[in-house]
Amino acid sequence: MSLDDAAVRASGLEEIAPHLQTAQRSVAALGIDPETFVPRFYRTLFGYAPGLRSLFPLAMETQHSRFGRALVHVITHLDEPSTLIGFLAQLGRDHRKFDVRDEHYAVVGQALLVALADTGGAAWTDEVARAWAHTYAFLAGSMQAGARSDPGPAWWGATVVGHERVERDLAVVRVRTDEPFVYRAGQYVTVETPQHPRLWRALSPAVAPDRSGELEFHVRAIGYGSVSRGIVASARPGDRWRIGPPMGALDRAVVPGRELLMIGGGTGISPIRALVEQLERAGGRPERAVVFYGARDWDSLHALDGLRRTSYRNPWLDVVPVVEEPPAVPGPLVGRLADVVTGFGSWADCEVVVSGSPAMITATIRALRVAGASLDQIHYDPFVTD
Ligand SMILES: Cc1cc2nc3c(=O)[nH]c(=O)nc-3n(C[C@H](O)[C@H](O)[C@H](O)COP(=O)(O)OP(=O)(O)OC[C@H]3O[C@@H](n4cnc5c(N)ncnc54)[C@H](O)[C@@H]3O)c2cc1C
Numbered sequence: 001m002s003l004d005d006a007a008v009r010a011s012g013l014e015e016i017a018p019h020l021q022t023a024q025r026s027v028a029a030l031g032i033d034p035e036t037f038v039p040r041f042y043r044t045l046f047g048y049a050p051g052l053r054s055l056f057p058l059a060m061e062t063q064h065s066r067f068g069r070a071l072v073h074v075i076t077h078l079d080e081p082s083t084l085i086g087f088l089a090q091l092g093r094d095h096r097k098f099d100v101r102d103e104h105y106a107v108v109g110q111a112l113l114v115a116l117a118d119t120g121g122a123a124w125t126d127e128v129a130r131a132w133a134h135t136y137a138f139l140a141g142s143m144q145a146g147a148r149s150d151p152g153p154a155w156w157g158a159t160v161v162g163h164e165r166v167e168r169d170l171a172v173v174r175v176r177t178d179e180p181f182v183y184r185a186g187q188y189v190t191v192e193t194p195q196h197p198r199l200w201r202a203l204s205p206a207v208a209p210d211r212s213g214e215l216e217f218h219v220r221a222i223g224y225g226s227v228s229r230g231i232v233a234s235a236r237p238g239d240r241w242r243i244g245p246p247m248g249a250l251d252r253a254v255v256p257g258r259e260l261l262m263i264g265g266g267t268g269i270s271p272i273r274a275l276v277e278q279l280e281r282a283g284g285r286p287e288r289a290v291v292f293y294g295a296r297d298w299d300s301l302h303a304l305d306g307l308r309r310t311s312y313r314n315p316w317l318d319v320v321p322v323v324e325e326p327p328a329v330p331g332p333l334v335g336r337l338a339d340v341v342t343g344f345g346s347w348a349d350c351e352v353v354v355s356g357s358p359a360m361i362t363a364t365i366r367a368l369r370v371a372g373a374s375l376d377q378i379h380y381d382p383f384v385t386d
């Protein structure tokens with residue numbers, strides 16, 4: 001993959017581009033394998049700066065610190081500079097909630113370069129070393145600039161005001177922030193709960209912002225999940241949460257006059273529910289909107305009643321339930337969301353929102369592309385790779 005020259009020039013990245021290219025080309029020769037590189041990086045980092053250990057999860061082995069893996073992901077995906085700067089600015093802004101300060105970037109950079117040198121052996125030439133030093137300075141500088149440019153708080157304190165276990169493994173949780181929290185329908189936030197300090201997880205408000213100042217989340221406890229199980233089983237009114245700045249822009253899919261296809265799997269329906277609520281309230285509507293809402297079985301389609309009621313009031317909206325396991329009574333469509341949706345056609349002339357688990361997002365985007373949709377019509381949030 002090559003760097004996009006026009007984008008580089010447009011965003012003032014011209015000077016750094018050759019270094020990014022050299023660094024990117026060196027990845028294979030250095031032999032960076034996350035399984036060995038990540039522990040080596042942390043050992044080096046905490047050797048230089050033991051004080052930084054307190055910023056990370058309590059038990060790094062069982063609670064999987066994400067930083068090391070994320071860093072490997074970033075340094076092995078250095079292409080697409082046009083999207084890089086915006087992404088890094090948001091990441092830097094978000095890092096304020098981890099208590100990361102300007103001075104931490106230098107020691108992390110030092111640890112990264114030493115770990116890379118140890119890993120690379122003979123492939124770590126002077127030229128490669130110089131390229132990585134510039135590359136890290138660029139990544140860190142963009143993140144620090146993003147952090148400085150945000151006048152808002154690093155996080156909001158919030159109190160749980162409602163916790164209802166609507167299924168064995170699904171809870172509807174309402175929280176009220178101490179200070180007003182401004183977000184757009186379809187965005188997500190990260191939260192930290194008292195049950196699992198320092199483990200931040202993404203959750204999507206299931207309602208459009210309103211004057212009550214409350215956020216509502218639908219949380220599904222997943223198999224071995226620490227935070228999600230903690231929230232579903234143990235969150236209580238009165239618990240104090242921290243909420244990170246709002247992120248994502250699924251609302252870019254809403255273009256007046258254009259058709260909108262929204263595909264939500266499981267709790268991935270939450271941002272779609274918020275978008276639909278916002279559209280009903282505020283107008284600026286697409287020509288027509290279709291929601292495909294999928295879950296394992298009929299009972300797990302917890303948001304269906306509400307969505308259906310909205311569609312009865314609004315002729316521009318259709319809601320199509322899809323289940324994976326054949327139901328006892330006929331009714332919903334049966335199959336994988338990706339297959340059912342693309343069975344209706346290519347959807348080439350509309351904007352598409354895809355929201356759900358990592359596996360669902362990957363499968364759905366792949367199926368849409370095979371059916372003829374292009375990537376720039378498709379809107380989705382980043383998701384955890386592991
Ligand atoms: C943008 C975004 C929005 C999100 N919105 C919501 C939401 O509104 N409601 C909600 O309940 N969750 C939502 N999630 C998922 C949530 O952030 C957590 O990833 C999830 O709750 C698991 O966290 P955990 O600590 O319980 O599990 P972890 O301890 O992080 O993971 C335990 C194991 O489960 C696997 N795993 C992680 N996530 C999933 C998954 N989704 N499906 C299957 N296996 C998985 C991991 O690979 C790991 O092996 C969202 C995620 C993203 C990226």
Ligand code: HEM
Binds near residue numbers: 068
């Ligand atoms: C170029 C520099 C950096 C990059 C690209 C980077 C990238 C990332 C990413 C992508 C995440 C995961 C975010 C999430 O899951 O929500 C993360 C988490 C984190 N980062 Fe960074 N980061 C950088 C610098 C730093 C620095 C300087 C520190 C300070 C020590 C730091 C500390 C953390 C912490 C504490 C976490 C969360 C805890 C965890 O789960 O590991 N990062 N980083």
Ligand code: HEM
Binds near residue numbers: 073088091383385
């Ligand atoms: C929590 C943070 C992140 C998550 C969960 C994440 C997730 C993903 C996933 C799932 C992909 C597609 C699959 C792959 O090629 O591996 C991807 C691709 C990519 N990511 Fe990230 N990412 C994160 C952070 C970043 C950051 C901080 C950057 C850059 C600064 C970045 C740059 C890229 C690029 C350029 C690609 C495209 C690579 C290609 O097409 O080959 N990512 N990311």
